[in-house]
Amino acid sequence: MLHIISKVPLTxxxxxxLGTNANDSVIVIGDAVITLMRQGEWANYWDAVLANMSVSVLAVDLALRGIDESDIVRGLSIVDYSGFVDLTVDHSVMHSWH
Structure with missing residues (x-):
């Protein structure tokens, strides 16, 4: 399953x-990218998810919010729109969290 996370606040x-199936992947888009900040309140949660599954973030959403790659948790894949499409092709089931 591809989990698409686009809104805040997260819970x-x-x-x-998110941590229950290693075959799942996550992509973080939209306003939810602010939760990826290395010094943010959600950093420990993201570290736990990254230990079990692939997490990507849409590059344009980082750029639109002035967030540099060095400011986000380590281990994320930064993808463009083509990479987002590839994730949807790789996962027949998707769930949007908003």
Missing amino acids: APLFDR
Whole structure:
């Protein structure tokens, strides 16, 4: 399953759900990219998710919010729109969290 996270605020139960299947992937888009800040309140949650599954972030959404790659948690894949499409092709089931 591809989990598409686009809105804030996030909740701890969401992160509990994300860590349950190593075959799942996550892409963070829109306003949710601010939760990826290395010094932010959600950094520990993202580190736990990254230990179990692939997490990507849409590059244009980082750029639009003035967030540099060095400011976000380590281990993320930064993708363009083509990479987002590739993720949707790789996962037949998608769930949008908003």
